[in-house]
């Protein structure tokens with residue numbers, strides 16, 4: 008069965024909002040705040056300075072000016088610290104491939120004789136959001152545990168690719184175990200399968216379970232949107 012495109016309904020408002028990464032948003036806010044609020048505060052400080060000179064000898068007014076100047080300086084310092092933070096902000100990313108590979112190595116390290124295989128398609132995005140990566144990793148991890156513990160699998164294959172021409176990630180976990188009892192799991196899915204479905208659902212995707220091709224074992228297929236993040240844009 009080839010992966011099929013699934014049409015997800017999404018809130019109408021979300022459709023028209025251009026995708027911006029947290030890094031891009033941070034830089035935008037830093038630029039805007041610098042050119043507007045920070046400039047105004049700096050100008051206010053200069054104006055206060057000349058006002059102070061005009062108030063020479065008027066102690067009450069000078070005290071008021073000192074207070075105004077202190078609070079303006081504080082606002083400017085806070086804002087500058089915020090600008091630095093916004094500038095340094097990065098879209099938090101995780102490398103899902105490393106997470107999955109590490110999971111396999113850890114299982115090997117605990118002495119399992121199960122063979123693991125990881126196939127990653129060329130077009131798999133180099134960087135994706137931490138949320139997507141971590142949820143995908145946890146779904147794969149549960150599918151591997153099920154294959155080993157329920158299916159008694161000797162081999163588990165994980166294949167990761169993108170649907171042609173889209174940013175839908177398709178992760179397929181195939182085992183050679185006893186196979187899942189479709190009726191049993193449809194009637195009474197355990198928390199593991201429900202959790203996998205919820206995780207995929209949170210990302211706007213889904214999970215399907217079926218008999219593996221070839222008549223033995225189980226195949227779990229996860230389809231989630233996985234737009235690459237932070238890729239350098241042409242010209243900018």
Ligand SMILES: Nc1ncnc2c1ncn2[C@@H]1O[C@H](COP(=O)(O)OP(=O)(O)O)[C@@H](O)[C@H]1O
Pocket residue numbers: 150153154155157158159182184185186187188192195196197198199200201225
């Ligand atoms: N890969 C698999 N091979 C065989 N049976 C499976 C597999 N995955 C799930 N199952 C069956 O589906 C049931 C529900 O799995 P799951 O929701 O993960 O709950 P749990 O692992 O807590 O039992 C399992 O108890 C098992 O009977």
Ligand SMILES: [Mg+2]
Pocket residue numbers: 149152153197199200
């Ligand atoms: Mg389970």
